[in-house]
Amino acid sequence: MYIEVEKDVRIFVQDINPGPGSRPVFFVHGWPLNHKMFEYQYNILPEYGFRCISMDIRGNGQSSKPWGSYSYDRLADDLYIVLETLQLENTALVGFSVGGAISIRYMSRYGGCHITKLALVDAVTPSFVKTPDSPYGVTKEQANALINQMYVNLPKFLNDVSLMFFNRNLGPATLDWFVHLGFQSASYALIKILQEAAKDDVTKDLSQIHVPTAIFHGVHDQLIPFKSAQITQQRIRGSQLYPFDNSGHGLPIDQADDFNKALMHFINA
Template sequence: MGFKVTVESGVGLFVHDIGPEDGKPILFIHGWPLNHGCFEYQYNQLPKAGYRCIGLDLRGFGQSDKPWYGYTYDQLADDLRVVIDTLDLNDVTLLGHSMGGAIAIRYMARHQGHRISQLALVAAAAPSFTQGPDYPFGMTKEEVDALIWQTYKDRPALLAEFADLFFEKPISPPFKQWFIGLGLAATGYSTAYTAVSLRDEALWDDLASIHVPTGIFHGEQDKVCPFEFGEILHAMIYGSTFYPYEDSGHGLFYCDQDAFNADLSTFIEQNR
């Protein structure tokens, strides 16, 4: 079922809640520039195994309210806290993809892992999405600036080009149109403002705050968040488990959906 949870300043966030009410909760946090619907192929299967799947549309995306403000990692992490408390979730597996992984990491640091028992980082945009001194991985800030410019000039074209980067394995033309539609459900300004956060925010200092079992799921062919991101996170998060996907890119939860769903279930069950 779907409903809204009210967070800071009356902003309503859309929540999709499917699966047994007493099932182990998995809270899905989507990446840029999508919404909770990108995890359709997890919602189709994981409830069969007894998991309660809770998909959240971040502010500005999908069916959530779209305020002009509030697109920093801190605010997005604070929004998560309100959703978790409002739904009275406990023993949560927090799963973040891409930018959602960065927000999940910020949540673990800013809210001391409140009510989280496992963390799943899927092609996470961390510890930094952009390059810096002694860190040659990811996009340059100028490349992200170009994405922001295109967001304001021709967002449908941006989304079409991003779909080509997102999936390493072939997708059908109708599937690509569906993917573009997920992005178009956001506003242009929320898409741009979160890209600013991707460009400017880093999470090096947050990683030491992660004290729950952590699974790192990353495609070796990822053209958005390079595979090195996953390797660095695995090295810096104590006791983490690494799940590499040799033939997948950024959209590994679709292109390797059967293996990913099985690995996610294994990770959760082994760390309960």
């Protein structure tokens, strides 16, 4: 289905509903992917009574690809409109990577409306670029170099990122699949989202989260270091950190079975 979030901008939403009474779980994908990155969750969670809902962030997948803003605020606003339109309640929000940052901004900006539990998965938090409050990100120069690579050679860039994404040798087919998902996005959207991640952060938003929160993070994450997850856990009151020893940044794929079990346990607790 499609939901219009502003004039001429429609967000693609997938809704896998196993039946009445199913617990809603809303997935927000990361960069440079789309909702299909959660296939290993969609294959399992509905069997246990979970309604799996996901969207393609504007500029990605099957959603509209406008030229305008891709700020965290704008993307959080899109998420709010989708949740409002679907009239979801008692929902678990699962944000992966940049989708984690968007989810955090949503929780702060909208007071956690519709959401009763938050799962952050390899989330870009507190920041992507190093700051005094978040010293484990990349440098500003490294971020700019990554952005410039997309202007010069996007296919090579996506291939290089795929090699850093996973902790295990999942084979060329999985890496090709990752790159293919990236090509379903507008290149300017990928650039703009990474530019926003390089200049914005969610440090001040963390204290505004007041629902049970689980932080799932790969110990071998090369993109968002595990120490960043430890800082996030310290700044979200009452949150719990779940390390995954065999995962890099692609936890929902690296350790899909273990992640699915931990996520369902957290939602049901």
